[in-house]
Amino acid sequence: MHHRRPRPSSRLVARAIGTTGLLAVVLGAGVAPAMAAGKTSGTPTATGFSPDDDNTPWAPQNDEAPLRHQAVHPSVTARQAGRAPRRLSIPAPTGKYAVGTFSMHLVDRSRTDPYVPGTAPRELMVSVWYPASSTAGHHAAPYMPSLSGASFLASRGLTPQQVALPTTAGHVLAPVDTKLGRLPVLLYSTGLHSDRSMGTALAEDMASRGYLVVTVDHTHDANEVQFPGNRLAVDTMPSNAHSSQTLAVRAADIRFVINQLQQIADGRNPDADHASLPSGLGRVVDMSRIGMFGWSLGGAAVDTSMQLDSRIKAGADLDGQFFGSAPGKNLNRPFMLFSSGTHNRNDDASWRTLWSHLKGYRLDIQLHGAAHLSFSDNEALVPEYASLTGESPYQVQQQFGTIDPDRAIEIQRVYLAAFFDQELRGHHSPLLEGPHHAYPEIGFVR
16 A cells, blocks of 8 residues: 655755855855855856756756755744754665665776866766665665765755755665575666765665666766765866766766676675675676666766667666767667656657667656656655745646655656566566556556
8 A cells, every 4th residue: 555655745946056065065164145045156166067958847957956945944943953853764665675785986097087187087986785685783874975965955955953864775785685696787877966866766676676776976977976085076067068978978987887897796896995895796796687777867878878888788768868979879778768747759859869769679658747856866855854945835846746756756666677677687567568557647658
């Protein structure tokens, strides 16, 4: 039976702060009043989105939308004084396995970082989620590292005294459940200037269903990435960067991460700091069954990555517009387009182009009532703190649609699992054949 969690009636549209604001957080200066009130500061920062000339709701510049709320009212802060912070949450995983997790620091010495002057090698942080044999003695992982979490809240006009980020379902370095044998691998790429944590609700659910899931932060494209030693890398993308260029960098990141997974499968530890890996990991990585999914620009990165690396056997795009030449090239591997209620290939020329070049199994489904941001963890988090920020129900509905947040996440999980179970495990699902009475919110674009 489906139970809806009680939620405030209003939601807030999330926004990523720029480099200047983030450095202020790191240095303990907080967020300037003008920024907290939703005004722009006098110092220009890299926006990261380029003259790709598209103003649709699903375009990458809307992955993190501008603040539209007033600064948190002093009376709200006063009521919070002396109280424990409001603990946010995301829906618990629905699979039958416990979940383990850990993060890796990876350094690609074959590439220089395109967003940093000089010859610095490309560095990435990734999180790995997997089915665990036991979680005893292993603490649950925080939603974000401490500095990233502080900046995430500050960008929304909130403080750790008001709001605490979720504790995930993943237990740090819990042993891998090797009884399951080799595990199919899924890679996740997030939205423009977004954090890899924005895919946690989907990643940990797929892990609970028996997948090994790797969520990737694309350094200097992401708003911030926290490396070991409390080193923070911020968004330094040039303001005139084209999305096609950004996607090429992301695809190279993904290919590098797959290479590091091969090292793990070969019994080696690719972590740059030689950090511990969970026991049993090397025995379960199935390099012959790799899939990828992503949200928004991360969804577009799925196609670009599949064109670059044939090891990715199936892909799913969550409401992401395509850029560059990749969608105009034939792709003979399974691909799923999964869109919000106001987006499909009938109104997105890039989707029509890709659709005509998909030569393998293809699927185009639409989640009615959902909006672009519904495919990120904002769908779960924002309603839980919106009462602190004063966003009107009308503004909320414009950004998140009308679907219940828990229901949106449930359906995304079910259909992602159905697709990858079919394509990576050979388990056919009737959900993919056409409309289903259990999920009337899903439409099939024919």
